[in-house]
Amino acid sequence: MENILKIEKIEKYYGSRFSLTKAIDNISFEVEKGEFVAIMGSSGSGKTTLLNCISTIDSVTSGHIYVGGVDITKLKGNHLNKFRREELGFVFQDFNLLDTLTAYENIALSLSIQNIPPKEMEERIKNVADNLNIKDVLKKYPYQMSGGQKQRVASARAIITNPKLVLADEPTGALDSKSARMLLERFNYLNKELEATILMVTHDAFTASYATRVIFIKDGKIFNELHRGENTRKEFFDQIIDVVTLLGGDLNDAL
Amino acid sequence: MMLCRLSLKNIKKSIKDYAIYFFTLILGVAIFYVFNAIDSQTVTMNVTSSTQEIIKLMVNMLSGVSVFVAFILGFLIIYASRFLIKRRNKEFGIYLILGMSKRKISMILFLETLFIGLLSLIVGLALGTLLSQLMSLVVANMFEANMTKFTFVFSKSACIKTILYFAIMYVLVMVFNTIIISKCKLIDLLHSNKKSEIIKLKNPILCVFIFVVSVSILGYAYFLVTAGFKNLDSADKIFKPIILGVVSTFLIFWSLSGLLLKIVKSLRKVYYKGLNSFILRQISSKVNTTVFSMTIICLMLFITICVLSASLTLKNSLQANIEKLAPADIQITKRMNWVDEGHTKEDIEDAKKDLLESFSDSHFNINDYVKELVEVNIYETQDLTLNHTLGTLLEEIRKQYIFLRYDEEETIMKLSDYNKIANLYGNKEYSLEKEEYLIVADFASMVEVRNIALSKKETITVFGHTLKPKYTECQDGFVELSAQHINAGIIVIPDEVVDENYKTHNVLVANYKVKTKEEKMEIESIMIKASENIPSIVYYNTKLDIAEASIGLGALVTFIGLYLGIIFLISSAAILALKELSESSDNKERYNMLRKIGTDEKMLNKALFRQIAIFFLVPLLLAIIHSIFGITFSVKILEMFGNEELLPSIVMTSVFIVIIYGSYFLITYTCSKNIIKERRR
Numbered sequence: 001m002e003n004i005l006k007i008e009k010i011e012k013y014y015g016s017r018f019s020l021t022k023a024i025d026n027i028s029f030e031v032e033k034g035e036f037v038a039i040m041g042s043s044g045s046g047k048t049t050l051l052n053c054i055s056t057i058d059s060v061t062s063g064h065i066y067v068g069g070v071d072i073t074k075l076k077g078n079h080l081n082k083f084r085r086e087e088l089g090f091v092f093q094d095f096n097l098l099d100t101l102t103a104y105e106n107i108a109l110s111l112s113i114q115n116i117p118p119k120e121m122e123e124r125i126k127n128v129a130d131n132l133n134i135k136d137v138l139k140k141y142p143y144q145m146s147g148g149q150k151q152r153v154a155s156a157r158a159i160i161t162n163p164k165l166v167l168a169d170e171p172t173g174a175l176d177s178k179s180a181r182m183l184l185e186r187f188n189y190l191n192k193e194l195e196a197t198i199l200m201v202t203h204d205a206f207t208a209s210y211a212t213r214v215i216f217i218k219d220g221k222i223f224n225e226l227h228r229g230e231n232t233r234k235e236f237f238d239q240i241i242d243v244v245t246l247l248g249g250d251l252n253d254a255l
Numbered sequence: 256m257m258l259c260r261l262s263l264k265n266i267k268k269s270i271k272d273y274a275i276y277f278f279t280l281i282l283g284v285a286i287f288y289v290f291n292a293i294d295s296q297t298v299t300m301n302v303t304s305s306t307q308e309i310i311k312l313m314v315n316m317l318s319g320v321s322v323f324v325a326f327i328l329g330f331l332i333i334y335a336s337r338f339l340i341k342r343r344n345k346e347f348g349i350y351l352i353l354g355m356s357k358r359k360i361s362m363i364l365f366l367e368t369l370f371i372g373l374l375s376l377i378v379g380l381a382l383g384t385l386l387s388q389l390m391s392l393v394v395a396n397m398f399e400a401n402m403t404k405f406t407f408v409f410s411k412s413a414c415i416k417t418i419l420y421f422a423i424m425y426v427l428v429m430v431f432n433t434i435i436i437s438k439c440k441l442i443d444l445l446h447s448n449k450k451s452e453i454i455k456l457k458n459p460i461l462c463v464f465i466f467v468v469s470v471s472i473l474g475y476a477y478f479l480v481t482a483g484f485k486n487l488d489s490a491d492k493i494f495k496p497i498i499l500g501v502v503s504t505f506l507i508f509w510s511l512s513g514l515l516l517k518i519v520k521s522l523r524k525v526y527y528k529g530l531n532s533f534i535l536r537q538i539s540s541k542v543n544t545t546v547f548s549m550t551i552i553c554l555m556l557f558i559t560i561c562v563l564s565a566s567l568t569l570k571n572s573l574q575a576n577i578e579k580l581a582p583a584d585i586q587i588t589k590r591m592n593w594v595d596e597g598h599t600k601e602d603i604e605d606a607k608k609d610l611l612e613s614f615s616d617s618h619f620n621i622n623d624y625v626k627e628l629v630e631v632n633i634y635e636t637q638d639l640t641l642n643h644t645l646g647t648l649l650e651e652i653r654k655q656y657i658f659l660r661y662d663e664e665e666t667i668m669k670l671s672d673y674n675k676i677a678n679l680y681g682n683k684e685y686s687l688e689k690e691e692y693l694i695v696a697d698f699a700s701m702v703e704v705r706n707i708a709l710s711k712k713e714t715i716t717v718f719g720h721t722l723k724p725k726y727t728e729c730q731d732g733f734v735e736l737s738a739q740h741i742n743a744g745i746i747v748i749p750d751e752v753v754d755e756n757y758k759t760h761n762v763l764v765a766n767y768k769v770k771t772k773e774e775k776m777e778i779e780s781i782m783i784k785a786s787e788n789i790p791s792i793v794y795y796n797t798k799l800d801i802a803e804a805s806i807g808l809g810a811l812v813t814f815i816g817l818y819l820g821i822i823f824l825i826s827s828a829a830i831l832a833l834k835e836l837s838e839s840s841d842n843k844e845r846y847n848m849l850r851k852i853g854t855d856e857k858m859l860n861k862a863l864f865r866q867i868a869i870f871f872l873v874p875l876l877l878a879i880i881h882s883i884f885g886i887t888f889s890v891k892i893l894e895m896f897g898n899e900e901l902l903p904s905i906v907m908t909s910v911f912i913v914i915i916y917g918s919y920f921l922i923t924y925t926c927s928k929n930i931i932k933e934r935r936r
Binding site: 055057077078081082083084085086088090092096097098100101105108109110111112113115117118121157 | 523524526527528529530531532533536537540845848849850851852853854855856857858
């Protein structure tokens with residue numbers, strides 16, 4: 001299996017010499033092609049910092065991050081932007097859609113900044129809209145859509161460029177349970193049928209249970225790791241809950 | 256004390272946000288000072304007393320205009336500060352939560368306004384003092400005074416006036432700020448930047464319809480002021496095209512965004528290229544909310560362009576006209592007939608003498624002072640008025656031109672007399688057959704009227720002879736020295752037709768024997784004294800007087816034009832800049848999002864540049880189109896001042912616009928770029 005993401009001993013420090021905070025303290029792991037990995041942890045555990053480092057929004061203090069064999073901690077300026085736009089797809093908690101554009105235009109935007117001709121664009125958007133069940137909302141503006149629809153449009157935007165890795169930051173955080181389930185089922189579909197590699201950050205055990213692997217983080221370190229294997233989602237969910245209990249009461253609110 | 260430190264820190268912190276505000280204040284103060292300091296600059300100049308009169312008039316008018324300017328600047332400052340307060344809602348919200356009273360917040364704002372006001376006054380006055388040194392060169396050049404030595408002038412009165420006016424404005428701003436603060440609610444303050452935007456899309460078909468309608472209304476308004484110019488014979492009729500123009504401008508801006516979106520969207524290749532869809536949507540979502548201010552800005556720019564170019568043209572034509580229309584040094588006219596009762600026999604007898612006789616009576620030897628002396632006579636008769644000249648076409652013309660005085664007696668001259676004058680002036684000389692006449696005129700609208708009759712070969716009857724016109728249109732020429740084309744028409748007839756009993760005026764035209772201006776002024780005063788010694792009524796007209804009056808008029812118009820033009824330009828540019836800046840900070844999140852999905856910095860900056868450029872250019876473009884017609888119209892109004900070439904003044908106007916408008920654009924772009932810049936942790 002091909003390694004999509006390889007994280008080697010990364011550290012991230014905040015603050016000055018006198019009051020040092022280790023947001024990430026020596027984390028290493030790998031993600032293979034076609035995996036759906038969830039990173040779990042309570043707030044302040046460093047999971048969002050980790051995601052920001054992988055997405056090049058933030059930089060690491062030491063260590064290396066390889067995406068498709070390229071060390072992204074060495075990239076600078078417009079190479080970073082190029083990397084972000086061609087190799088990564090993003091789904092954010094608060095959707096981050098442009099409210100002035102329609103759903104179609106929002107999705108098209110990530111193609112048009114790669115100078116893809118409109119004809120090809122139309123076909124690809126049609127395809128992805130089919131896959132994510134958003135064909136009826138393509139002409140609508142964000143304010144006319146429900147949260148679930150918005151997040152699926154954002155997901156469409158994230159995967160339309162065929163990125164090596166899709167990064168999702170609390171994608172269900174702003175959704176009701178029904179929309180969350182629907183979105184996660186779509187994620188599963190994308191993962192299984194389209195072989196999209198997804199790395200998702202969440203503090204919610206239910207959301208995490210849709211993944212094929214869950215990595216637990218506490219105080220900037222990897223605490224535990226679970227593989228779903230042949231278990232059903234329900235069984236996997238119970239396993240996750242066990243770890244959460246082990247982690248301490250912090251994550252109880254995640255239920 | 257704490258409040259004082261807080262407000263100072265606030266200013267320092269938000270100096271980038273305040274840059275435009277500050278820049279505008281400084282410019283406003285500087286310009287206000289410069290134009291009010293003109294009088295103290297002219298004091299040091301060596302000019303004649305009549306020029307001094309004109310300068311006095313000009314200074315009075317400028318200070319009147321200053322009141323108007325103060326109003327405009329006052330509104331601008333209040334608008335700008337209200338804008339800046341809105342930007343800081345969250346900050347005030349936090350103060351309130353911390354338990355600060357509204358009174359204290361008002362106090363902070365008060366202190367901030369005070370600091371900014373003081374600073375801008377000091378910097379503005381310093382800049383104004385520097386600029387006014389430049390201005391004194393302009394003033395001296397304008398009044399053709401020779402600046403023998405450069406003196407540094409500081410006008411105390413202008414300085415005090417500037418401080419006073421701006422102090423009043425700042426006090427008003429403080430009052431407004433207090434009112435705003437006392438009215439606001441905490442919850443609104445804290446949540447002010449969380450309101451989600453609802454995009455109101457206009458029906459594209461309606462937009463196209465409205466656009467077409469407004470363009471045709473505008474076209475009609477343009478037609479009214481250019482091709483339909485003749486029908487604008489009374490002042491109130493001019494309001495129709497103005498109102499039509501304003502309304503259509505508003506509607507064009509209203510429909511433009513929808514139309515543009517519709518057009519570009521249909522060009523898929525353009526719309527889905529790079530960030531074009533984003534830029535276009537940004538613009539169309541904004542234009543919806545800024546139609547009103549766009550209209551105001553467009554109209555202000557239009558006024559700026561027209562005022563600047565018209566005033567500069569007027570000045571140039573005035574100067575060019577003097578050379579052409581006052582080709583001799585002096586002209587003395589004596590009234591020769593007294594038809595009315597109530598004059599003594601001596602008066603009537605004296606009036607019958609011509610000027611040369613009168614001069615020699617008073618032992619004044621005119622030939623000691625002048626050369627190239629020409630003496631001619633003018634005749635008038637009740638039997639030849641405009642009514643008669645127009646003949647059978649009178650009724651038709653009367654309907655079209657209701658304001659002419661049709662029963663005024665025509666000015667009649669002998670052919671030989673007219674040729675003598677024309678020879679001296681360097682104008683064309685004419686010849687006539689026995690039964691012919693011709694009309695010389697250069698006042699364009701009278702030429703138009705007379706040409707109607709001449710083209711129909713209307714004959715006239717004068718002193719018992721019937722004459723037919725030699726030419727089918729008026730000939731160019733004049734007798735009276737003047738600064739403008741004001742010759743409404745002189746009927747030139749063959750010498751043998753003239754009846755000497757109808758002689759009404761005796762006219763002397765001559766050049767002085769000397770060369771320099773000082774010597775000419777000396778001779779002129781001798782000549783004028785001699786003319787005033789003649790008991791009958793004598794008028795005189797001299798090139799020096801005409802030149803001075805017209806220089807004064809030119810300077811007056813230019814200064815007022817410049818003053819108003821620059822203030823209008825600054826106001827419109829400042830409003831636009833403030834709007835754009837606040838848009839940029841509202842759009843910060845959007846740009847951040849674009850960055851997150853991997854857009855290049857270069858692409859982002861290009862998008863920002865285009866967005867701001869379009870916002871600055873669209874009102875300017877429409878204003879330029881308006882101005883093409885506006886200037887054509889004003890040229891027609893001012894045509895009696897001569898049609899000097901427009902190009903130089905249009906170039907000058909463009910320079911002003913490029914410098915002021917352009918620098919506002921650049922500042923806006925630079926500040927916006929800073930606002931949307933990513934702040935790396």
